Amino acid sequence: MATKLRDRQIVALKQLLNLNTELSRKQLESEPQWKILVVDRYGKEILFSLLSMKEIRELGVTLTLLIHSEREAIEDVPAIYFCIPSEENIQRISTDCGCNLYEKFHLNFIGQVPRRLLEDLATRTVQTNSANLIAKVFDQYLNFIALEPCLFTLRHSNRDVISYHNLNSSKTTDSEIEESLHLMAESLFSMCVTLGTLPIIRAPKETAAEMLAQLLDKKLRESVRDTRSNLFTQDSFQSAGAGQLSFHRPVLVLLDRNIDLATPLHHSWTYQALVHDTMDLQLNKIKLSSGTGGSGVGGSNKEHELSPNDMFWSEQKGNPFPTVAESIQQSLEDYKASEGEITALKAQMGLDDDSSGAVAEAAAELVSGNTALLANAVSSLPQLLEKKRHINMHMNIASAVLEEVKLRKLDQLFETEEKILSKGASSLDKPLSSFLQDPDLGPDDKVRLFIIYLLSRQQQQAGDEQQNHGGPQGGGGGSSGRLSTSEVDSYCAELEASGCDIRPVHYIRKWMSITSMGGSSSAKSRQSLVYTGEGTVGTAKMFSNLLSQGSQFVMEGVKNFVITQRKLPVSRIVQNLMENRSGGLGSEVDEYAYFDPKVGNSSSAGEAGGNNGVPRTKSAFNEAIVFVVGGGSYIEYQNLVDLYNNNSKSGKKVVYGCTELANGSDFLKQLRMLGSD
Template sequence: MYDSCSGLERLVSDKTFLLLFQRPVLIIMDRNEDIASSLYHPSTYQALVDDILTIQMNRVKVTVKKSGGGDGGDDGRLMERTYDLDVTSDKFFETHAGSLFPDAIDANEEEMKQVTRKEEQIRAQTGGSDALMNGTKDLVAAVDTLPALVEKKKMLEVHTNIFHAAFEGVTKRHIPSYSMMEQKLIDGSHVDKTEVLQLLSSTEMGTLADKMRLLMIYFLSSGASGAEMAEFENAYQQCAAAAEQPEAYAQAWKFLRKHSAFQRRASVGASLQSEAGAGPDGGVSKFKGLAQGFLAQAAASFKNFLPENKKLHVTRVTDAICEMKPNTEDESFLYLDPKVICGAATRCGRFSFFLTYLVFVVLTQIKANGDVPRQRSPFREVMVFMIGGGNYNEYQNLLAYAKGQQPPRSIWYGCTELLNPEAFLHQLGSIGA
């Protein structure tokens, strides 16, 4: 750190750097500010795979059918494969990690068709008597493209296997129904009570973890009365008893009910559709268009996925702070500016020099601080850190927001621990035990 600060001091002495440099903002938030986003059933590729299959150290384990049949197909046996999901080496994943799950499937099928067409073209150029007529130049060019084409096909096949495994979990657990219901709750839209009760009481629709997540989001977002929550809780308990797990997630639920402070604003903000994708009509047509390939028999189950991203709480706070919007969530945040507090860098030492020129600190919900002069120009460089369990859902939501800005913002997202929704649910249970 000392060496970095020393190098920074020399860099800042360059007047050209000072003209181009923009101070970033560091936003530190507490998980207690928005628990619902950690429980929500996501619909983007990376977040959904993490929810269904669990991503650990950028790796996911998938059960696939073992190849080796006499006709070149599979022999019916199952085997476990481990795949790397790395945006630095996987172009498809880099592009579509934050895409809606059906859109990612659609893109995979389209790219696979393109690869197949190119393979056929190469075979046509290199096979038969026509190859000699075309000359060696075309032949060499075609052969040179073959390794990259084979590698791309392998990568696409990896994602096809992941899609198969994730899709099986999605349909088995009725994830679209939960996703739709939870999005309505978080969005503040009208929710049919009977539909919620059906999901909570049905032994065939979702796991107990899915039901508890829905129950918690309803409690956090709806402002329901005690009698109404008791009815929903009873429906869940009956389902848990039928599954012979009457105490499943009881400690997590008890912990959440005990702390009424968690029942705070949980509604989402404006749509990210203009920033990150198609609008509602375009999204619906995408879902209907999935009636091709291996999704043909179950494409209709995706119709309930909401075809637009909404700004989550962390994204709304980030937007309000970066744009200096008045009367928004950032009003109650503690605002710290080391440059104002320390004054001249030479009086603060080298480490404070580093803070003075690089970091604004906004700390969540401690105390309103209106006495510190604030920067007037919008922030373009943003670091968001979540104290508590972070998740891919928030990460992708922030990236979609950043890409939609003009000019695009640079946003880094960090957390004390990256958890999928079920792991976060278990963590709540451990705290409440």
Template sequence: MVLSLRPRQRHAVIELLNLTKNSNKSSIAASFGANADADADEANNYKLLILDAFTHDVIAPLVTVKDLRDHGVTLHLRLRQEREQIPDVPAVYFVSPTPENVKAISGDFANSLYDAYHLNFASALPASALEELATSAVRGGVDGRVKCVRDQYLGYVSLEDDLFDLAIDDGYRLLHDPRVAEKDVERLIANVTTGLFSACVTLGQVPVIRSQRGGAAEMVAKELESRIRDALAQRDNPFEGGLRAQYGGSSVQRPLLCLFDRNFDLTAMLQHAWTYQPLVHDVLRMRLNRVDVDADAPTGVTTGAKPKSYTLEHSDPFWAENASAQFPKVAEEVEAELAKYKEAIKRVNAQAAMADGDADALGNSTAKLADAVQSLPELQEKKRVIDKHTNIATALLGSIKQRGLDEYYAIEEDLLVGKGDRPSVMSLLQATGRGSAEDKVRLAIVYTLSATEGILPQDAEEIEGALRASGANTSALAYVKRMMSLNASLKNMSGGGDAGHRRSNSSQGNILEWADKLYGQSINTITKGVKNLLSGERVLPIAVAFDALMANQPGPETADYAYLDPKAPHGKPVGPREGDPAFHDGIVFVIGGGNYLEYRSLVELKSRERANVRSVVYGSTSLCHSETFLSTLASLGAAAS
């Protein structure tokens, strides 16, 4: 079993477009008195696709406009926009089961907009919403035209075969802003759980769950275990049949799902990248596998003129081969591919010239000319790919030169393996140093987090002074320093006395309660990840922790992680035992944001000799650009000041 999420999700979307009843999905059209199986003729007819903002992002990396047309979709529309009546065309809805969407669909029923309605929901539709739809359909006189209502369990965005997110952009803020209402945090936990449940259903796997204790990760782990346990007890078990049967989802050994809070390692969200895929994401702000590049701008970042838009996926051979390569290697490969293309063009021109000059052998001339013509489409595609990556690499190079990203990367790498020095940091933080104000703040935070022995007060003051002189907002740095200070205080307070005495100390309890509300329950792990780097090779902390958890052995490295098994008897203690077999397939999910640096670090585990990893899927609430995450920290710092 190798975990691969995106092909399964794409297959499910294609079935949805073809009006195919997947036996893995819960079909409840019988509630309307309609036949749940679509007629073959209707499946082949032209149809409309109705999406909301979230499901539009779900399908964007999976299917192209051409794919939609090939499957009969002539027009795709947004559910919440004003739409005209098209009475002779069936409509396929793929939306989230929110009250607002249910109300909008009920309005479509009332206006009798379409000939038939195929309702597909990204996650499970609540019973109350189903009743509302049924009532609206009867009231609008369209109950006989509602062909199906299905829970598709596709509530996540697949960007690679082994990469997904939930498009929850404000997850970190919701978990750490003291002004956020408790109901909003509970809604976030429920949404994350729903997305993870959908991913597990698509994979057809019931994972063993490990999570950090005491924070959002453990809350999600417990809710997810409960939801999976309830699903396994249902008659229509979504983990059986359908995609599971088609893709061979059943396996003797189950995967391991590891849940982390974002504070487990903040440096990964802020450090500068030097490999191709993370650089494109962070510098050119790639989203949904698409990037916009202004070839005329010195840094490639769009400036208002219409940019060139490129899709970056594994169907692109250059991207597939070089996504994990460091930027200088990418630049060399672009030059090498361009040289190969020019050489191929020379050969085609030579063949054409030989064909023109070979007047005595008409057959031989025709064959040579045919060979030259047949090679042209392939050469044109190669030229298109080369031009794409030439423009992208040129844009990256402009930002690297202008901002000194190579210097930031080198200094941060040294810091994170314990070899950095203060003078080199200060040389960039000064107003005369290269880089944007945000680059300087990111470096300052990485320096602060990597200083495991702490920073002298006068040094900290000098850093802040240099940032202010550069015009930088220091609120994000202040927030991180406040977290670290509180972390140190809590450690000192818990250093003496027994647990009972500590629990009875009401003063300390109030501080702990305030700390949990203000900074999140995972503050005690904020610098733990950095220490993992100091004695070994450069592997990101989340990959180190995941590798240890995959070994499935008891020990101090994994003792702080909760262990939950939805298939275990309820209430029975579970956990790894000495001699248990290692896991070989795993899912890593970060609550509060993730990025391509962590994704690449986890993927590289598969090539390490000592690792137990055969396949790994990485997911997060959102794939966040570093400057966006820095802005979130700054807003939290301003709110706490």
């Protein structure tokens, strides 16, 4: 299940573009039926995040247009519409039908179209005598974006309505919160339909995650009981072209971002997370300046796609950055060696530009005996050229990342934050003030470091039965326990003196105050900040190739770390829930709400916290879907992948999803807005 989400969404999209008929081998080999594709911004993001323009054209789409753009009539060609079911879109579709823009209209709604809007469409088309133009209407249940085989997010456009800021702002009304949760429930329902599974749902109580769990449980329960929908029956799932209905039920873990506010702010050291943090990776795409080969000013910005189809990216994205740089260097040397073999073969056969006369005649005899070798060399040229393109792309990306690492001292920030998160604030070699007063560190990076330090000190107090407090300015030595108000004020004064905006700190202080006054649920949330595993970093000599003369990367002054595996708070919670632990190591999830859409009733499951009267499974889960309300991060995603998907011994698979993938700067911006509310 865990590696099939993206594949199944791609299959559904291709079937949609084939006028909702299953693609056969004969169709793929013959000329397709030509058609026009009309999308809104949500449909465009879903399609172009999973399919290339080449793949879309191969399915017969000659033209892709935005639904609210000015479009001319093409009356002899069918049109495929792919958009959200909104009043605005329904009105535009009705207008297009009334104007007879296309031969036939194949309407595909991203989510389930409400009956009210469907009736409105019918009324409008009847009034314009154009109802006969509508060939089919489909609810596609594709209201999410599978960025990778086991990674998905809900939306990119208008994602502010489901952001951490919107869900936690005092200015957001209850009706707006409810609307946001309904949007999430719709998307998660689509994800379940695409996977063909009815998960068991777990969520921490008294959080937005539990409210979302109740809404999703209700939707799944209603769908199972509705004999007309048949969304979770084997026949309907096979007819949708998505494969087999899964009978091995996963656990869907819904979590609130507040269980761990440190990880989204953490400076990472792995390739994918670094690219996201320094170059704003969005929908698997980045923009890179072509002027300097990096992120500097000059030249035009060129878009690069970092998709799962890029083998180097797929293999290296979770590795430490210096290891990736070394792999790029090795890939370049391998390419040059392959290129050299072809050049040598060409010269040996007398096929180079300088050969003539007797040399060419001798070459002709030689070619007859080396036909297979030559054919193999020629057939490998396209793959070599493609490999060279990817090497050059990652060379430019890594160079731009390296510039940011050196400019912002990201290696030092990563090392410092790792010590704080894994060993506690007392593990620092020097006072925190020395970092906050460093003129070479950027203002936002300083604030991120301080918030991590502040949260770590709070966690230390929560885990210390004696609640020991360290002295003022406790950046190293024996600092432990929660910072006093005067200590925090002192650090804030240092930050302001360095030109930092401390509004994010104001919000964190307010949040800490509220959680410290909360009940048991708040205490459980604070305990989730614990990072398990050694998580130590050490310097290792792994740059012998990179530092050699002629290397493409100048890594002097950049540290290389041996990162030991540790469990982030989200990973630890997921492990406890997958193993179905209770008491002891699993005590922190004992009180998590439990929903099973297949059993019980809405009153016992949805309204009473998801625990009363619902029989629980006692066996461990082999598959899990993890969804973080309020935003996720590539750091959490990679941690789960390393623990499960890349670990053959675990025998378990995990899919990670979130409302949005916000990098450290984006999340800090949201905290800043909350600090201003």
